[in-house]
Amino acid sequence: MMQSTGNSTCGGSKVIVKLRNKICALVVDDNTVSRKLLMTMLSWAKIKAQEVENGKEAIDLFASGANFHVIFIDMDMPIMDGPETTRILRSMGVNSRIVGVSAQSKASDKAMFIGAGLNEFHEKPLSRTKLVEILHHVDADIGIN
């Protein structure tokens, strides 16, 4: 059964979300503007999402039994940054799709973040087209796992 659809015009072309599964997302970012933007984009795509301000809060959520199909995580955050959080989540056996989203554009930083266990990295801000592409990947992963 089709769980989630969203249609909107973007730059003259349609951005369409058609998902077979109900996806839960977690947004981990200390930047209030970026968080609000991503949460609104997820809401537009009819995705149930939760937000936290740093990596430690994300780890605590998983440790308490919460689970998410996809995690959008910033790189530089106070208390616990994106790469450390990603490493810990992977060591805990978390196999969610982890998407690094950062204003950080240095190739060495990106490579280090990806090496920590990301599935993919994108520079901030995420476009809706890119978000939809990620959600479709997550949807396909759910079908496989």
Added chain:
Amino acid sequence: MDVNQLQRRWFDLTASLFREGFLDDQYTQLQQLQDESNPDFVFEVVSLFFDDSERLLNDLATALDQPVVDFRKVDAHVHQFKGSSSSIGAQRVKNVCIAFRNYCEENNREGCWRCLQQVKHEYALVKSKLESLFRLEQEIVAAGGSVPMME
């Protein structure tokens, strides 16, 4: 002024903001996320940007005013500023942040100080222009019209 005139003024002001590089396509993305279920989204996210920017500008001035400047701390504030300005499409602010980070990397106090003055200037300009745009949108709605969309 009637609705049509207000809407024309809105188009002219918005077009000038894009033409002069104050805003980029990301701002259009914000407008496209605004709908009946989320009617004040652009105003809300831009207001968050204003709050965030004012805090960051204060933090930057304090950090650069120390006898020994911690450039990593300065860079962390500029990185935040770059993230929030790019999230709303404040292109000229974002561009100064990129140059600012290069000076942080070089531990160049004078360059950082110049960039702080520039980023303050660019922020004040885009803030004033966006506030004018929001006032115009309120006038359009008060006159019974609807806020147009940029293609």
